[in-house]
Amino acid sequence: MPRATRLTTGGARTRKSIREAAVKLFYEQGYEATSLRGVAAEVDLQVGSLYNHINGKEDLLADIMISVMDELLDSVHDAVEAAEPTALARYEAAVGCHIRYHAEHAQQVFIGNSELRSLNEDNRTKVLTKRAEYENLFLRLVKKVAAETGADVIDPKIQAYSVLAQGAHVSSWYRPSGPKSLDKLVGTYIKLAVRELGLPAS
């Protein structure tokens, strides 16, 4: 019994299915604890067959981590551009997008925040570069708000870190089935971020 009939979805979707299975398992079990055999089983393949679509286990992880950072950067960038042109409105948009993305893509983001160690130096550098870029984006926004509103920002870097930390944390507990609506949640975090700047709620 040499093989199963080809899936009707065709072969082009297989690569994406593998990635999705990897995201799920990396999230649930961690990268190191996840075996490619487990990934293969999730997409109904044999282990070796994966290698028709991926270059190896770590490539799979690197792909996920790099593309999530790209998406995150793009999302926040777009949100900032679309906001009213005041520094505060742009900051609020960034924070809101940040939290929303971390809730909606909790699994990918969680992997991105916890599996840096498993990357080789090349890939780790790539991810860290994007991450630094992301941090700087928020840092600049905080400073602009301070400059434009005269807000008493205690420490811009800690301020930015604070927002990033909330996102990482959200990605570790948020479930769509929770009691609060996502919009309300995002609104709460925006208010907290604004308060932290020493500004009255808008």
Added chain:
Amino acid sequence: MPRATRLTTGGARTRKSIREAAVKLFYEQGYEATSLRGVAAEVDLQVGSLYNHINGKEDLLADIMISVMDELLDSVHDAVEAAEPTALARYEAAVGCHIRYHAEHAQQVFIGNSELRSLNEDNRTKVLTKRAEYENLFLRLVKKVAAETGADVIDPKIQAYSVLAQGAHVSSWYRPSGPKSLDKLVGTYIKLAVRELGLPAS
């Protein structure tokens, strides 16, 4: 050549050395990626010799995670007791202790926050119970501050989460060699936490 001369430190310290080596390696590489052979090499032992002191790899992790939660709970509890008896002062003391502990024990805390998945159900439940207790401690403090000061707390749970998230984040980047003094850092985070409550800086 049957054996090396016994170390002058004696055997009583060995168990502690093993734990410290494990903390270091689990922090640097993650639990799954760390081999007991690596731990043994770190303390100049053969793999098998570890089993004179530990029951197994997971026991080592569980010990670390459980005792860090106990220490954390005790520390914050003590700090709260020692503070002035106003709700705000007690909350500030808790936040300060929380951040300080996460900076000073960054490695242990980081392990505690990232290796839950690697525990079996029994040990995971133990840790999760302590963690829930810790969260509740902050939640109660937030509510008391709100009741006592009339602060406009938007969402007590998110408020508590926010503080917890800052701690976890601090443990991922803080290094004693950094530019800011720990006291200053702790002070900054306390101010942010108070601002989040909608109160003016004290």
Added chain:
DNA sequence: CAAAAAGCAACGTACGATAGTTTGTGAGTT
């Protein structure tokens, strides 16, 4: 006080399991 017994802790080796990856083959598609 000295000799014998008991315990402790490290040694080195081995085992069974599982990991990531490679490879040759062949069926299905274009």
Added chain:
DNA sequence: AACTCACAAACTATCGTACGTTGCTTTTTG
């Protein structure tokens, strides 16, 4: 005929753990 892709099997490496042995240290005993 050329190409794609899944299969099954094998390979090498490494893992956690168990075991019997060895020698040092401490306690018990005569």
